[in-house]
Amino acid sequence: MTTFKKDPTASPRTAQPTMRIPSTGDLALTPARHSGQRYLCLHRRLRTVASARVHAGVAHAENRSTVLPEVRQRGGATGPHCHLIAAGFPTGTAPSGVCTDASANHAKVEGVSAEIDQEKRASARAAAAMVEAGMVLGLGTGTTVAFLVPALGERHLDVTSVATSPATESAACASGLKVVPFEGIDRLDLAIDGSDQVDPQGWLVKGGGGAHTREKIVAAAADRFVVIVSSNKVVDRLRPPVPLELMAFGLDVVRRVIPGIELRRAPLSPDGGVLADYHGEVDDPERLSALFDATPGVVAHGLFPPTMVSAVLIGRGDQVEERPINH
Ligand code: 5RP
Secondary structure (H helix, E strand, C coil), X not given: CCCEEXXXXXXXXXXXXXXXXXXXXXXXXXXXXXXXXXXXXXXXXCCEEEEEEEECCEEEEEECCCCCHHHHHHCCCCCCCEEECCCCCCCCCCCCEEEEEEECCEEEEEECCHHHHXXXXXXXXXXXXXXXXXXXXXXXXXXXXXXXXXXXXXXXXXXXXXXXXXXXXXXXXXXXXXXXXXXXXXCEEEEEECCCEECCCCCEECCCCCCHHHHXXXXXXXXXXXXXXXXXXXXXXXXXXXXEEECCCXXXXXXXXXXXXXXXXXXXXXXXXXXXXXXXXXXXXXXXXXXXXXXXXXXXXXXXXXXXXXXXXXXXXXXXXXXXXXX
């Protein structure tokens, strides 16, 4: 739980809300190079980035919408993971994380550990083993797919692939995969992608990396859609936020009709859409999905129904659980 209180040590002119470092591990801090006592402060649940300075173990948020250049360079859809080094914690107790997508005020931060990476790698390699020569594949986006692509490349199969993001396209090309535009192809044999959440029925929340519009088109075009996740993505029920891509035209009408939408301070999607997140309730994903689908101006949303999913491969340690989805 994050609490805000006035910093008693701050001068009146520079007084800022104080963000106590929560014990839930929601916050991750990383030193901002060449910036003295300033740190980057990333809030996992709220997915916000702030610059902060740390005094006596308390992070003082300075500006919740500031992203320092270091993160801009290291984050972003095409950048490598930004490993966060927590500060202001007793040794060994610091939360740490990986910023998998940081742009402007938006940051996707995951608790990171070698175990999670191991689980992502294991599920990705299990999916790569499902691929057969001659297939036309859909490749998703994200850190789990980043394990899939080289695993596929290692198999030296004659496959053709469609990528859902420029990042995946360049990784696939670098791994020797044949990538073609999604034109003149009316179906795919298999699509493989990660997910931010998977509920017991097989509903997904996707789009933490902002690629959900293309990912949904690719998943819907595939005979089989296989989801690859680490075990921390498996949830008992879906929770906000739900990523959205919106038309810029008439944007404020959509925000009035669907309260709870926050725009990401992020570049437009490769298709010119405005990236946003819905922070309201997700108790009934079917009803919410229908609302998004029925609202003109919503290009796509991150709720993927179980009917779209063939199987979920869940990395658990170095094992992989294959969970078929009942339709
Ligand atoms: C990108 C996505 C990703 O598949 C989702 O965010 C999971 O990402 P990761 O594999 O990095 O955990 O939907 O738009």
